[in-house]
Amino acid sequence: xxxxxxxxxxxxxxxxLGRNRLQTVxxxxxxxxxxxxxxxxxxxxxxxxxxxxxxxxxxxxxxxTIRAGNWRPKITDSDEAVxxxxxxxxxxxxxxxxxxxxxxxxxxxxxxxxxxxHDHPTARQRLGDLEAGLGSAATMTFDDAEAxxxxxxxxxxxxxxxxxxxxxxxxxxxFTRMHGTDVMMPSIKRAWAFAGGRFFTEREQDRAAQVVVLxxxxxxxxxxxGPSAIGREVVLWNQPFEVIGVVTSATWVVQPAVGDxxxxxxxxxxxxxxxxxxxxxxxxxxxxxxxxxxxxxxxREITKLLRVRHGIGDNQPxxxxxxxxxxxxxxxxxxxxxxARAVASNVAELEKVTLEQLALTMERASRTMTWLLAAVAAxxxxxxxxxxxxxxxxxxxxxxxxxxxxxxxxxxxxxxMRQFLFEAVVISAAGGLVGIVVGVIASxxxxxxxxxxxxxxxxxxALAFGIATAVGVFFGWYPARRASQLDPIxxxxxx
Amino acid sequence: xxxxxxxxxxxxxxxxxxxxxxxxxxxVAAAEFVTIVGPSGSGKSxxxxxxxxxxxxxxxxxxxxxxxVSTLPPDELARVRNETIGFVFQxxxxxxxxxxxxxxxxxxxxxxxxVVKAADRRDRAMQALEAVGLTDRxxxxxxxxxxxxxxxxxIARALVTQPSLLLADEPTGNLDTATSHEVMxxxxxxxxxxxxxMVVITHxxxxxxxxxxxxxxxxxxxxxxxSTVARTPACxx
Numbered sequence: 001x002x003x004x005x006x007x008x009x010x011x012x013x014x015x016x017l018g019r020n021r022l023q024t025v026x027x028x029x030x031x032x033x034x035x036x037x038x039x040x041x042x043x044x045x046x047x048x049x050x051x052x053x054x055x056x057x058x059x060x061x062x063x064x065t066i067r068a069g070n071w072r073p074k075i076t077d078s079d080e081a082v083x084x085x086x087x088x089x090x091x092x093x094x095x096x097x098x099x100x101x102x103x104x105x106x107x108x109x110x111x112x113x114x115x116x117x118h119d120h121p122t123a124r125q126r127l128g129d130l131e132a133g134l135g136s137a138a139t140m141t142f143d144d145a146e147a148x149x150x151x152x153x154x155x156x157x158x159x160x161x162x163x164x165x166x167x168x169x170x171x172x173x174x175f176t177r178m179h180g181t182d183v184m185m186p187s188i189k190r191a192w193a194f195a196g197g198r199f200f201t202e203r204e205q206d207r208a209a210q211v212v213v214l215x216x217x218x219x220x221x222x223x224x225x226g227p228s229a230i231g232r233e234v235v236l237w238n239q240p241f242e243v244i245g246v247v248t249s250a251t252w253v254v255q256p257a258v259g260d261x262x263x264x265x266x267x268x269x270x271x272x273x274x275x276x277x278x279x280x281x282x283x284x285x286x287x288x289x290x291x292x293x294x295x296x297x298x299x300r301e302i303t304k305l306l307r308v309r310h311g312i313g314d315n316q317p318x319x320x321x322x323x324x325x326x327x328x329x330x331x332x333x334x335x336x337x338x339x340a341r342a343v344a345s346n347v348a349e350l351e352k353v354t355l356e357q358l359a360l361t362m363e364r365a366s367r368t369m370t371w372l373l374a375a376v377a378a379x380x381x382x383x384x385x386x387x388x389x390x391x392x393x394x395x396x397x398x399x400x401x402x403x404x405x406x407x408x409x410x411x412x413x414x415x416x417m418r419q420f421l422f423e424a425v426v427i428s429a430a431g432g433l434v435g436i437v438v439g440v441i442a443s444x445x446x447x448x449x450x451x452x453x454x455x456x457x458x459x460x461x462a463l464a465f466g467i468a469t470a471v472g473v474f475f476g477w478y479p480a481r482r483a484s485q486l487d488p489i490x491x492x493x494x495x
Numbered sequence: 496x497x498x499x500x501x502x503x504x505x506x507x508x509x510x511x512x513x514x515x516x517x518x519x520x521x522x523v524a525a526a527e528f529v530t531i532v533g534p535s536g537s538g539k540s541x542x543x544x545x546x547x548x549x550x551x552x553x554x555x556x557x558x559x560x561x562x563x564v565s566t567l568p569p570d571e572l573a574r575v576r577n578e579t580i581g582f583v584f585q586x587x588x589x590x591x592x593x594x595x596x597x598x599x600x601x602x603x604x605x606x607x608x609x610v611v612k613a614a615d616r617r618d619r620a621m622q623a624l625e626a627v628g629l630t631d632r633x634x635x636x637x638x639x640x641x642x643x644x645x646x647x648x649x650i651a652r653a654l655v656t657q658p659s660l661l662l663a664d665e666p667t668g669n670l671d672t673a674t675s676h677e678v679m680x681x682x683x684x685x686x687x688x689x690x691x692x693m694v695v696i697t698h699x700x701x702x703x704x705x706x707x708x709x710x711x712x713x714x715x716x717x718x719x720x721x722s723t724v725a726r727t728p729a730c731x732x
Contacts, residue, residue, distance in 0.1 A: 008604045015592065405588045408549060409652070410577020410605035412570045488549050492588065 013423040016395055023391050028431035030384030034377055035435025035468045036442055041373035042460040043443035047453035048370075062155070063188065064299055065323045066148075066306065067284040068140045139310055139319045140282040145182075147309060148287055153298050155290040158182035159282040161273045167214075167266060168235040169222040176218050177265040178236065180273025186247075188288050189262075195219070197230040197245030200269050204244075208271035212241040215263035216248035216256040237276055241268065295324055381467070384431065385475035392424045392479035403483055404491025417484035424476020425469055432468025436461055496660065496692050497523035497546065502555035503715075504541050515541040517715035518555070525659070528686050528693040530703040533712030539696050540664060542712065546694060547580055547662045548572040560659070577605050581653030581691075583663035587645045589637040595648045596620050596633040602656045623651035627681055643674035650681060661685065663695040667702055679705040 004010055017024045145159040161180035166173050179185075186192050186199045200211050214222070214229055223229040229243045248263060249256050256263030274280060289298050299322050310319055396403070403416055440461075443454040504516040516538045523529055533539045544550040545557060548564055551572075557565040564575055576582075589598045599620040603611040611619070624630050627647040637645055646666060653661055663682070667675035683705055685691045695706065703709050704723065711719040 008610055019592075401588065402590060405590075406601065406605070407573065408547070408576060408582050408588075409602035410573050410656070412573040412605070414570075415605055489544050492549075492584070 009419055009422050010426075012419060013426050016399065016423055017426060019398075020391060020394065023394065024427060027384065027387035027391050027427050028434065030380060030387045031428050031431025031468055031471060032384075032435035032438060034381035034384045034471070035432045035464045036439035037373055037377035037380055038467055039436060039439025039456065039460060039464045040442045040446060040454070041370055041377055042463065043439070043454035043456045044373060044446060044452060045370045046455035046457060046460065047447070050455050051453045062289045062295065063324070064287045064289070064295060064302065065284055066140065066287065066302060067321045067323065068282070069319065069321060140285055141280070142282065144306060144309060145282065145285045147305060148285060148302060151298065151301055151305065153290055153294045153301075155288040156184045156188050156286075157288075158184045158188055158286045159270055160284050160286060161270050161277075161279060162283050163273070163277070165236050165266065167218060167222065169232070172222050174218055174221045176215070177261055178273070179265055179267050180270035181267055182270060185267065185286075188286055191250045192247050193250035195246040195248045196228055197243070199245055199247075199267070205269035205271050208269060208275040210239060210241045210272060211244045211268065212236070213245040213247055213267040214243055215265045215267075216246060217258055217260070217264035218266055219243075219246045236266070239276060299324065381471055384428070385471045388424050388427055388472055389475040389479060391427065392420055392476050393482070395423060396420060396479050396483040400486065400491045400494040403486050404488045404494070407486070407488035408492060413484035416486075417480045420480035420483045421473060421476045424480065425472035428468045428472025428476075429465070432465045435468065436464055439464060496525040496527070496560065497521075497694075498556075498558040499546075500556045500558075502542070502545060502552045502557060504538075504545065504550070505553045514715055516545075516552070519715075519717055521710065521717060521720070523692060523694065525692055526686060526690040528683065528705065528707045529695070530706030530709045531694065531696045531712060532698070532700075532703050532709060536714075537712040538715040539712040541715075543662055543664050543694070543696055546660075547582060548575045573605070574607055577602055577656060578607070579658050579660055581650075581656070581658040581661040583646070583649050583653050583661065583666045585665040585668040587637070587642075587649045587669070589645055589648055589652075591637055594634050594636055595624065595629065595640065595651075598637070598648055599623050599651045599655050601652060606656070619655055620651070623655040624648070626654055626685070627651045641674075642670050643677055646670060646674075646678050647681065650678070654685070658691070660692045660694070663693070665696050665698065667697065667699065675699070675702060 140159070142159055145157050148154060149157045158181055160182070163178045163180070164175065165178040166175050183200060183202050183205050195216060197213070199213055200209070203209075204211050212234060214234075219229045222234065223232070229246055232243050233240050234243055235241065247267070258264050270282070287298070287302065289295050303318065303322060306320055307318065312319060403411075406416060440456050443456050446452050447454045499519055499521045502516055502519040503514070506513040506515060519538075519542060531539045531542070541550070545552050545565075548559075548567075549572075552565050555565065556563055559575065559579065564572065567575070589595075590601070596617065597620075600616045603616045603619060621630060621633065624633055627650050629644060629647050629651065632640060632644060632648075635644075637648070640648065646669075650666075661682070666682075667678055670678060679695075679702055682693050682695065686693050693706070695702075697703050706723060708720070708722045710717055
């Protein structure tokens with residue numbers, strides 16, 4: 001740095017700028033405002049982009065769930081889902097009893113819809129390795145999950161076993177959902193946050209450890225506002241489990257609610273479930289696509305792969321069901337069930353439409369702000385640039401004799417040009433640095449005051465600085481060129 | 496050293512054509528001390544600019560050290576100015592708010608080898624200041640120096656690249672008589688000690704007397720060219 005500052009070009013520039021200190025500082029301020037605005041603009045843009053992505057992920061738009069058995073998505077589930085806390089005896093109803101006009105199996109399986117319904121036969125009945133007459137619904141295996149993991153475009157794969165359980169804490173008990181799942185789950189559930197503790201580890205999964213992660217609702221019901229649940233012991237299936245984490249929603253869009261199947265639930269390694277319930281099959285496999293737009297293609301690939309793996313002939317129906325958010329969204333959107341079903345099964349690119357709609361809404365909101373900031377940035381950079389041109393011209397005029405002298409002792413046109421260009425760049429770069437600081441503060445301010453997500457990335461900082469420097473070069477060019485083309489004799493004679 | 500043949504220079508000022516030089520032929524041998532006299536507008540300054548490679552003649556040839564420099568492109572002329580020629584001006588032309596030492600270093604920023612290293616620059620500038628007897632003023636700024644001292648700094652600056660030709664355009668014009676003689680004695684000494692060729696423009700007869708030869712310009716032409724017995728520098732040897 002010391003060496004750099006003592007370089008003659010640098011030294012001369014700093015001295016020259018010191019001569020017109022006020023003008024230099026004012027010009028710098030202009031650039032700083034411009035750069036700060038550019039940075040804030042990019043932060044708002046990137047923030048909006050990120051919230052879109054988060055919403056997309058939180059909404060599970062890049063998820064595909066493959067369930068054992070062949071079912072169409074259920075049409076109305078909101079009322080039933082909440083009602084499940086009612087009478088536990090209800091769960092002993094025969095699975096066929098819940099079929100009504102809205103839910104119709106395409107191909108018959110004595111398998112229910114385990115993610116949403118709690119009144120179904122026990123996992124042992126459903127997933128036991130005993131063959132179950134009519135053709136077992138227990139078709140999904142861990143090997144299937146491993147095979148899916150190999151598909152290109154697949155991000156995460158998690159196998160799952162789902163069960164209704166009573167969680168006991170001393171005299172208290174809570175009837176809820178148990179998800180035996182994979183360590184990958186938190187990566188899939190983007191909208192998860194840990195209120196305390198952690199998810200289980202790969203090691204605990206390998207050992208089939210008796211550890212459990214409670215959903216926020218379960219933790220509240222059992223432990224209340226009292227001491228932390230972490231490290232305490234709860235009992236499921238008469239077995240002790242250590243509570244290692246409490247999971248809650250990371251987004252205000254989704255609030256934990258009783259019966260929501262996500263936070264009114266407990267999570268444990270699927271290996272633990274398999275060990276304790278003596279199972280080897282899976283209820284479902286959740287796959288996330290690396291790219292949300294890839295869902296259609298991936299769905300086709302998965303179907304093809306599983307049909308081959310399960311040895312299903314060309315004219316036979318699938319023994320599994322693919323569920324994407326698009327199909328769910330459609331059925332939840334108030335369409336008549338029959339129409340929804342028809343659309344869901346016939347429109348291949350459906351999830352893209354849903355995605356675009358979501359993204360569009362958010363983009364529209366952020367675009368107004370981005371354009372406003374872009375306009376401010378453009379104006380302030382232009383004004384700052386003109387300021388730079390002005391101060392550089394002033395400097396050239398003031399120092400005409402000096403330029404003449406430098407030329408007389410051997411400076412070439414390009415030496416002179418470099419000198420003045422450098423001065424312009426020093427102003428703009430210094431303004432840029434100030435602007436970056438202001439811009440970062442502004443971005444944080446926008447996030448705090450307007451509740452608007454902002455993201456300041458190193459790339460945007462580098463870009464903002466680059467723009468500042470470019471403004472210096474662009475607006476310094478003309479005065480510097482003029483200086484370099486001075487006739488030394490004329491310049492020397494100037495007073 | 497210098498061979499000028501039929502040098503002419505015309506300027507266009509509006510519709511008028513000004514013939515500043517109308518055909519000057521002159522030769523200057525190495526280590527000569529030429530003083531140029533003549534009234535204002537006689538073309539002596541124009542002649543000096545051409546000699547100094549700050550300007551190019553309209554017609555005619557200028558051969559410096561055996562090389563025709565009258566048609567060189569600007570960057571090459573800059574190189575000649577840097578390496579071969581030292582300039583001293585009437586108004587000193589020192590950079591304000593810059594120490595004497597840094598002023599002297601200036602030409603070393605523009606050598607063909609690029610910027611001379613800082614330590615090297617300092618050494619060479621100090622040597623040049625020593626030649627004009629100003630080592631004790633190295634850190635002074637021009638406004639802290641007397642006129643004579645400023646001109647000596649300017650001479651040191653002209654010397655720092657060790658040129659073989661020193662051109663001075665009325666170097667004593669802004670100085671009092673005593674200081675003028677001090678400056679001229681430095682020139683005379685540089686010539687006799689280092690063999691530097693001197694070309695000095697002056698108005699004053701007693702200053703011109705320092706030269707080994709006096710050339711008289713009038714209306715763009717040389718009207719007289721006399722060798723004289725050079726005044727011995729008072730403190731030479």
